[in-house]
Amino acid sequence: MQTTTTTRTTSGSVATDETDRLIASNKVEGTAVYNRQGERLGSVYNFMVDKRSGQVEYAVMSFGGFLGIGDSYHPLPWKALTYDTAKGGYVVDLDKDRLQRAPSYASGETANWRDPAYGRQIDDYYGGFLRS
Amino acid sequence: MQTTTTTRTTSGSVATDETDRLIASNKVEGTAVYNRQGERLGSVYNFMVDKRSGQVEYAVMSFGGFLGIGDSYHPLPWKALTYDTAKGGYVVDLDKDRLQRAPSYASGETANWRDPAYGRQIDDYYGGFLRS
Numbered sequence: 001m002q003t004t005t006t007t008r009t010t011s012g013s014v015a016t017d018e019t020d021r022l023i024a025s026n027k028v029e030g031t032a033v034y035n036r037q038g039e040r041l042g043s044v045y046n047f048m049v050d051k052r053s054g055q056v057e058y059a060v061m062s063f064g065g066f067l068g069i070g071d072s073y074h075p076l077p078w079k080a081l082t083y084d085t086a087k088g089g090y091v092v093d094l095d096k097d098r099l100q101r102a103p104s105y106a107s108g109e110t111a112n113w114r115d116p117a118y119g120r121q122i123d124d125y126y127g128g129f130l131r132s
Numbered sequence: 133m134q135t136t137t138t139t140r141t142t143s144g145s146v147a148t149d150e151t152d153r154l155i156a157s158n159k160v161e162g163t164a165v166y167n168r169q170g171e172r173l174g175s176v177y178n179f180m181v182d183k184r185s186g187q188v189e190y191a192v193m194s195f196g197g198f199l200g201i202g203d204s205y206h207p208l209p210w211k212a213l214t215y216d217t218a219k220g221g222y223v224v225d226l227d228k229d230r231l232q233r234a235p236s237y238a239s240g241e242t243a244n245w246r247d248p249a250y251g252r253q254i255d256d257y258y259g260g261f262l263r264s
Contacts, residue, residue, distance in 0.1 A: 017180075019246040022189060025157045026178040046158040048149075049188055054210045056186035057154060078186045114151040 023083075032089030033061050033081070041099060044081075044090065045073060048113065058122065059090075060111070063099065074104045075111060075122050102126070155215075164221030165193050165213070173231060176213075176222065177205060180245060190254060191222075192243070195231065206236045207243060207254050234258070 017024050025047075033041045042063035049056050058075045081090040103122055105111050112118045149156050157179075165173045174195035181188050190207045213222040235254050237243050244250045 017242060017245050021182060021184070022180040022245050022251075023183050024178045024180055024192075025188075026161060028181065029158060046156045048154040048156055049160065050153060051155050051215055052153070054188035056157075056181055056188065060156075083183055110149060113149050113154050119154075 028059070032087070034084070034087055034089055034091050035094050035096070035099075036091060037095070038087075039096065040089075041092065041094070041096065042071075042074070047078065048075070057119070063104075071107050072104045073106070073111070074099060074102050077123055077126050080126050160191070164219070166216070166219055166221055166223050167226050167228070167231075168223060169227070170219075171228065172221075173224065173226070173228065174203075174206070179210065180207070189251065193224075195236070203239050204236045205238070205243070206231060206234050209255055209258050212258050 018027055028044055029046055031044050033043055035041055042061045045060045045062040047056050047059040056078045059078055059081055061074045061076055062071045063074050076092060080092050080094075082092075083089075084091045102125055103118075150159055160176055161178055163176050165175055167173055174193045177192045177194040179188050179191040188210045191210050191213055193206045193208055194203045195206050208224060212224050212226075214224075215221075216223045234257055235250075
């Protein structure tokens with residue numbers, strides 16, 4: 001199944017496009033994230049890419065209040081997200097409680113991506129939920 | 133070598149972070165692109181990710197006028213970009229002439245990502261310049 005979203009405006013913005021295989025980075029950003037019960041958990045704020053390989057490693061989900069006010073940021077392994085075309089967003093196999101206890105940081109703080117242990121902590125926390 | 137750029141504001145924006153290995157997607161977007169002669173060619177507008185594998189395939193560079201006015205968009209294979217920390221941007225081994233003749237589309241148009249031949253056209257055009 002293939003979906004395409006294009007936007008044409010006179011302000012010069014380029015289509016943020018999606019095909020059955022590729023998705024534009026600025027379309028991923030802002031996409032809703034749901035759990036399997038259909039509850040909206042938050043949305044993707046940004047994602048972390050390995051500079052050398054070009055492999056997306058983590059998606060950072062914003063969760064909580066209105067965006068920018070009281071949000072917390074939860075990095076998820078990219079593999080934990082599955083795109084659901086019917087919902088028009090990503091699905092992650094998590095309940096809200098588990099998500100709330102997950103590694104996170106608040107607006108205005110930094111994630112400690114420089115420490116390899118930080119990524120491992122995220123991988124370990126979600127280890128049981130990763131798609132094989 | 134490792135560089136980190138963090139932004140702390142009271143408006144709730146999260147740090148767009150970079151480490152020696154990982155870079156945030158919203159930091160890639162907007163990063164300058166230079167050629168080896170040091171000329172600024174444009175900046176990364178967005179990049180295309182394979183949804184299943186999470187592999188970045190193409191970076192779309194905006195080129196030409198001020199962003200949003202008269203820009204053209206040039207998809208480049210991700211492998212054609214090398215991050216140069218001294219310049220604070222990506223370097224691509226291209227002269228302006230070759231870039232101007234490359235596959236591109238204008239503001240308000242869509243790239244035909246749905247056609248696999250489109251990606252191959254880009255790969256072929258830049259084939260001689262890809263880092264092995």
